[in-house]
Amino acid sequence: MPAGRRGPAAQSARRPPPLLPLLLLCVLGAPRAGSGAHTAVISPQDPTLLIGSSLQATCSVHGDPPGATAEGLYWTLNGRRLPPELSRVLNTSTLALALANLNGSRQQSGDNLVCHARDGSILAGSCLYVGLPPEKPFNISCWSKNMKDLTCRWTPGAHGETFLHTNYSLKYKLRWYGQDNTCEEYHTVGPHSCHIPKDLALFTPYEIWVEATNRLGSARSDVLTLDILDVVTTDPPPDVHVSRVRGLEDQLSVRWVSPPALKDFLFQAKYQIRYRVEDSVDWKVVDDVSNQTSCRLAGLKPGTVYFVQVRCNPFGIYGSKKAGIWSEWSHPTAASTPRSERPGPGGGACEPRGGEPSSGPVRRELKQFLGWLKKHAYCSNLSFRLYDQWRAWMQKSHKTRNQDEGILPSGRRGTARGPAR
Amino acid sequence: MSRREGSLAPQADSSVSLLPPLEAKIRQTHSLAHFLTKYAEQLLQEYVQLQGDPFGLPSFSPPRLPVAGLSAPAPSHAGLPVHERLRLDAAALDALPPLLEAVRRRQAELNPRAPRLLRRLEDAARQARALGAAVEAVLAALGAANRGPRAEPPAAAAAASAASGVFPAKVLGLRVCGLYREWLSRTEGDLGQLLPGGPA
Numbered sequence: 001m002p003a004g005r006r007g008p009a010a011q012s013a014r015r016p017p018p019l020l021p022l023l024l025l026c027v028l029g030a031p032r033a034g035s036g037a038h039t040a041v042i043s044p045q046d047p048t049l050l051i052g053s054s055l056q057a058t059c060s061v062h063g064d065p066p067g068a069t070a071e072g073l074y075w076t077l078n079g080r081r082l083p084p085e086l087s088r089v090l091n092t093s094t095l096a097l098a099l100a101n102l103n104g105s106r107q108q109s110g111d112n113l114v115c116h117a118r119d120g121s122i123l124a125g126s127c128l129y130v131g132l133p134p135e136k137p138f139n140i141s142c143w144s145k146n147m148k149d150l151t152c153r154w155t156p157g158a159h160g161e162t163f164l165h166t167n168y169s170l171k172y173k174l175r176w177y178g179q180d181n182t183c184e185e186y187h188t189v190g191p192h193s194c195h196i197p198k199d200l201a202l203f204t205p206y207e208i209w210v211e212a213t214n215r216l217g218s219a220r221s222d223v224l225t226l227d228i229l230d231v232v233t234t235d236p237p238p239d240v241h242v243s244r245v246r247g248l249e250d251q252l253s254v255r256w257v258s259p260p261a262l263k264d265f266l267f268q269a270k271y272q273i274r275y276r277v278e279d280s281v282d283w284k285v286v287d288d289v290s291n292q293t294s295c296r297l298a299g300l301k302p303g304t305v306y307f308v309q310v311r312c313n314p315f316g317i318y319g320s321k322k323a324g325i326w327s328e329w330s331h332p333t334a335a336s337t338p339r340s341e342r343p344g345p346g347g348g349a350c351e352p353r354g355g356e357p358s359s360g361p362v363r364r365e366l367k368q369f370l371g372w373l374k375k376h377a378y379c380s381n382l383s384f385r386l387y388d389q390w391r392a393w394m395q396k397s398h399k400t401r402n403q404d405e406g407i408l409p410s411g412r413r414g415t416a417r418g419p420a421r
Numbered sequence: 422m423s424r425r426e427g428s429l430a431p432q433a434d435s436s437v438s439l440l441p442p443l444e445a446k447i448r449q450t451h452s453l454a455h456f457l458t459k460y461a462e463q464l465l466q467e468y469v470q471l472q473g474d475p476f477g478l479p480s481f482s483p484p485r486l487p488v489a490g491l492s493a494p495a496p497s498h499a500g501l502p503v504h505e506r507l508r509l510d511a512a513a514l515d516a517l518p519p520l521l522e523a524v525r526r527r528q529a530e531l532n533p534r535a536p537r538l539l540r541r542l543e544d545a546a547r548q549a550r551a552l553g554a555a556v557e558a559v560l561a562a563l564g565a566a567n568r569g570p571r572a573e574p575p576a577a578a579a580a581a582s583a584a585s586g587v588f589p590a591k592v593l594g595l596r597v598c599g600l601y602r603e604w605l606s607r608t609e610g611d612l613g614q615l616l617p618g619g620p621a
Contacts, residue, residue, distance in 0.1 A: 045586045046586055076475065078473055078474045078475070079475030106473055106474075107472070107473040108534065109471060109472055109473060109531040109532050110587050110588075112473055112474065112475060112476070112591070113588075114475065120482075121482070122482070122484060124588075125586070125588030125589065126587075126588055127586070127587035127588050165533055165534065167533075
């Protein structure tokens, strides 16, 4: 019957539970005097073993009346009865077991080795831990979000399969002074990762390593040395807007804002744009948009919906010479190019890769020329807008010219429209 | 709910009609017990899975070791008056949280990468406490709460689960999870008997 812990229902404050658990367990294996029941003890209790090793175990029966016999006892391992030839009776009350070439433990809580009486009842149990010591973790990589924190991840040695619970601990310290610190927030970006949220120094290198420990041993990774400023990443650029360019059916204008957390440090930042047609999975990437916060995509298909994303690399922050780490891509922004009767080209980019002939370098040079003209010549009305208007006019003229000439085959037909005679 | 509301003579049986607020409270507590019984089933399944065979096998029959401070509902339980049964239910629910917490601590060592099991054990302790308090509130409203002094818990059961081997600890945890389920099911049945026309 339950212990008489009763009280009025309106009792407001319950007494806190005792510090020690209220368990008085009749431990499996402890003999009960006068009960008429047999129990047993398995030795060794809860051993830890290397894969491929052997185990010698015994099951010693106690009981009342005394002189309990080992005859009829048998073993199971993880619920499966072990062949009788692996067992032998050592004496009247002890059954021995010999297991060779052990496999790795089936579960982390240990393999269940159980000694049974003849009738199948459980007399005693012991849990086996069979596995491997950890191998050296490797491939540590770290990044800092906006110079405020540090997240690291690593690869466990031997792909992590030790068959035993293996504890990984990320340690770090300032290179030339300071004590070892242990990271506390694990599994933030996967099973082998850790996040250090605060109290990190800039302009001074850290040493970072990972220690792996299990019941069979420990291993330590190589030390990674880094300066927080060399591994900075940031948020994706916010407020990405994609809009049409007036009169141009093969272009879209992309504008964005510098990530606000680092906006005062991003004068050397690089941006990258990628875009794809709505029903395609293939992205085209525009590299090296440098530190502008706008770009024009050219050579697009008219009348087509495009998805566009932008990301930022805070290169050169506080004078760092390292490559920097790209942010995540911004949320996709969609826009469509105006419709056109003229079949459009396959697609292009505002800064296409390779040596394709394109308007990219031309536009850049033209922009520089216009800027120079404004300073040094009286050409206040000159602007890119005028250039685009000229381009739109050129496209329309080209279309009209094609309509006039397009009905002519390789021979001449003259300027009359309508069916050929 | 105050004690005066819906108060009945201690010997009243469930055929006496209940005042609406009391009936609502009983229904609510009964529904809670029903929900938690399902939860206890899931806890038990997850527990046996993580201990490994033979724990999950239908043929597994470990010794039903006594756990101090708590035992299974006795066969005579069903024959007791309903308020007496509810007192026993409340006492069992009060004894369960420290046992579940001890199991959780041990499982944190044995199965550290089983956060769901550990969370379920933690939740189970909290839920047992909540249901126990709800049952005691029903008893008080029925005027059937035990007004005697609280019995002291059994003395000096020092960290047996920590000291014993892993296999006995697994068996103990199974026993505690089983008792949790049994007492929840028992509480659900006993509360159901209070409801006019049976459970909703």
